[in-house]
Amino acid sequence: MSNNDAHTRQVILRSIVIGIFLIIACKVGYIQIIDTKYKRMAASNVLRYEVQYAPRGEVVDRNGEFIVQSKECYDLMVVWRDISKQGFDTMRLCSAADITKEKLVRELKNARMTPRAPHLIKNYVSQEAKLRFEEHSFPGFYTIKRTVRQYPRKIGGNLLGNLGEVNDNDIKRGGGEYKMGDYIGRSGLERAYEKYLRGKDGVKILERDAHGAIKASYMDGMFDTLPIPGKKITSTIDVRLQAFAEELMAGKIGAVVAIEPATGEILVMASSPTFDPDDMVGSDRGNNYMRMLNDPKKPMFNRAVQAKYPPGSTFKLVQGLVGLQEGVLTPANAYPCHGGYHYGSKKMGCHPHASPLDLRNAVAQSCNAYFCYVFRDIIEARKFTDVKEGLDKWVEYVKSFGYGRKLDSDFLDEQKGYVPDAAFYNRVYRGSWNSYTVLSLSIGQGELGCTPLQMANLAAIVANRGYYYIPHIVKAIEGQDSIDRRFYEKQYAMVDSKHFEPIVEGMWKGANIPGAGTSYRAYLPGWDVCGKTGTAQNPIGRDHSTFLSFAPKDNPKIAISVYVEHGGFGASAALPIASLLEEMYLTDTITRPQLVEQVKNLPYYLPARYQNVKKK
Template sequence: MQYLEGRKYVVQAIFLVVAMVFGARLFYIQVLDGSYKLAADRNTLQRIVQTPYRGLIYDRNHKLLVQNTPVYDLMVVPREVKRLDTARFCQVMQMTVEEVREGLKTAKTFSRVKASPLVQNLSTPELAAIQDNLIDFPGFSIQARMARAYETQNLAHTLGYVGTITPALMENPKYAKYQPNEFLGRSGLESFYEQQLMGRRGVKYRMVNVRGIEKGAFRGGEFDTLSVAGQDLHTSIDIDLQQYGEMLMAGKRGSVVALDPKTGEILAAVSAPAYDPAVLTGKGMGNRYMDLLNQKERPLYNRPLGAPQPPGSVFKLVNELVALQMGTVSPATGFPCNWSLVRCTHRHEYPSNVSIAIKNSCNPYFYQVMRTAVMRGRSRNAREDVRLGLAEWRRQVMSFGLGDKLGVDMGSETKGRIPKPEFYDKLYGHHGWNFRTIYSLSIGQGEMGVTTMQMANVLATIANRGYYYTPHFVRGIGNGGPLPEYQQRHHTTVAPQHFEEIIPGMQQVVDGRGGTGNYASLAQFGISMAGKTGTVQNPHGADHATFAAFAPVEDPKIAIAVFIENAGFGGNSAAPLASLMIEKYLRGKVVRKKWEEWLPGSADRFVKHH
């Protein structure tokens, strides 16, 4: 008995200790530790993310290009959908049964208890038709948000578009803060400056009952945070010049880029064919995007930045400058128009100096200019010397911003291509090529690829006599001034005096006295221009037309490059188009209206003229 009595006290002591432990733990949880209370509170809280107003976009003259407008989404909480009359729902919402089923399936995959969009970008009439019937469809609601609206039908490739974030993007740490179905910039400036345009989200906490009915702010809004609107972008684009350029390029394929040489600011960036940026907004945007994507003419392709092509004879300017810097030619150097080396487009007077050669765009002359630069007096059979000479020639050519990305504030920029010796080693073997293999580079043909943006930048560099600023679309963010990364000068390897030596020949190209760019002359307006025509051989059809220029020569305000596919000789098509755009920018108007109708869209309307 005494033994049993002792066991009773031991058991009681154990229960007492356990009770004290549980009591202490409950005291800690209920009095000292507030985390469990907060967790309980969360069961009655609704966290509402406040999306900020997206920053606006303006042109260089403070004209509004992109703003925000209210749109409406039909939201669904799958768990709350009860006994859905699918037939009537489809009739009211103007949806098919398959669309409704697929939408609900997607919503359930996202969350059964959280709202997600079933239909986005409802128009005002669609909203009015839906709202009166929503009471009959539990689990569905309307949510308002802001979407992009465009004040221009132009500049689509540069502005870009805003779309929902994809699962692939959400895997990128850069987009870790985004939630499914949120919107962000998907291309153009909207994408490149997403962080500045987006702003900072806000959060509101609201008390709700078990039915989800709101009961007011949680603790008087103590934990709420305000959203901060995105910053506005002030671009360097002249929207009037952009509109004019797109009008001139209508019905053509190609691109036009105009820069301010003194700042690197992009005045216009025309990609043809173009499309209205409003096409990629609103209900059915996805279908319209796929339609653009599948069109043969590739209207979504950003040609000024993403379509490197051989630049043709415009590149002869760079070739000459590099040879002048190397000291292998002088301004007075003359080479015969020797057709046994390479054909010239027409016979002309003996090119006794660089100006005459540029004026007549003499192919044999520039063939021999590059040969002197690459060989530098070496034997033409010394293949290793050709490799060394090409490497040095390429190094100096790349100082003009060719063969690599310029650093334009646009994600779609491509490098272009200036081939290195290893490229030819791979094609022909280490000792399987010589200068005759690569001579086409001397006239901007062959394995070379240059974007229209790079071509315009070369002319800006010549206008500045040896340096350039990185071309850019945005000149200021918010109330800030010029961005520091775009105020740095990039100098070429060529001394300033050599640029002065080629400009007279460039003026003769367009002075109306027998140069290859006669149609570009602005002499009647007292505007001096320096330019160069080009024709790019195309094995798949009619040749492409190029032209690049800057004006006025004494005080350059615009540098421009034009590339028109299958338009034949640059002097007949690209040159007059560039001339009209320069006239528009410098004079504010165009008086040569008949030229607008005369501009060709293809080569077959014109007599051969380089």
């Protein structure tokens, strides 16, 4: 190797060494001086974001009484790496924070997986326990203030709904609104008005010093945000009435819905059996939830908006109104009834009453035969090419009364119910059917299914003589001038208001003239109650008892529907409940305590499917 070559190689090697170090220096310089990304990331590494949970909005009833309140409670948290290395007094922590040693050990083991992240040890720590906990110092452990729901009157479990911890889906759907550990409304009012009730969590940014200890508030709290409490909501519910309704319905299965016809505000919505909303709060929530889930009576099923009941005779009101509107019926029309409506060799039975009857008396007496004639006349009218077209026209009418579709109320889990149309029967009977086939529709039986809310809405439509406001549960939201505009718009049924008078008179007659109808027990002196009983046959047990009513006749203040599953005649179970609630609402007094007792002690038999068959 020549000297010259050796020299060249030396130079090349030297330049390679210098080159390598220059490249490294450039790269470090870029990271340290030019690119600010890493400084930001470093900041988020050393900062601890402590959530300041916003208290959830409270709910009051239409008279300002609290239905849902927020109570302080605490989450006990731990940051594993902040726990003192000398250990701590486990027993003392356990007794202070009401926690079993096993649970503490288990949670600490979990916390160890992510030593720097805050880890939840126990939620729903009471204020007393929190104060006890703070008397001692446990490095690494701290509490976060949260709020839980509290229900002063323990009513309206299904109506108010409950809260649950968010799951992955909620977080994904929320688009950054929710994080692990947050609560979200799972049903009822809590779910429907989640965005108002929730408020906005604040954040407190704490900075660690070089020893990892919390130094102080970052930048003197410049970037901290205060929690914005959830909005207070004024509900349309009347708690006294709601409580009374739940009391009367206790032990029975069914639902009560009462609406203020002039506004569509829901005064009462009781689904029975119900549950104590406090059961769905706190550490026993899971157990209670499972218990209710396995209860054959399904207490968490909000029957008021989700059940699909046959409306029974209450549906005759719709039948009469459609007949009048279609011109196939006049109030003076009278039809005979000899124990029912005979067609071919069959008979639609009816209870004994005078015959023939005109429309008013037919409504008051709830004559089955009368409305069979009406229904046949509607769907077999000459103007229709066949009965199918007639039925579809009829369906159109019925839907305008809110049946077979969602009313668009503020219950997100509201169900549609069911109104069968020609296509349905074509499918079932392969096209060969006639008005006799569907005759049970005339008295609100057959395939018809509707929710108690839809029935109460019918009462409101009749009370208003032809229109309704969408039923809703919220009257006002704090800080907002109005609620959703759809609740201010009149919704018209396809029947002119003039046709309502005979029907209303029939309902009035039944309740106010002794012996003229089925609902005289609903008579309230001076209040002109109008009512319509219903007794719906069903394949699984005793008849369902239902009653639909509004009062007073002119300028109605309350429209109500009561449905008691397997309650027998409409007049025996549903009517007294409705009547007592009307009296309570209109006069603030109960003059018939014996009726209250009677309702509470009503002999009541449930079919086997509601019995607790599971034996362990």
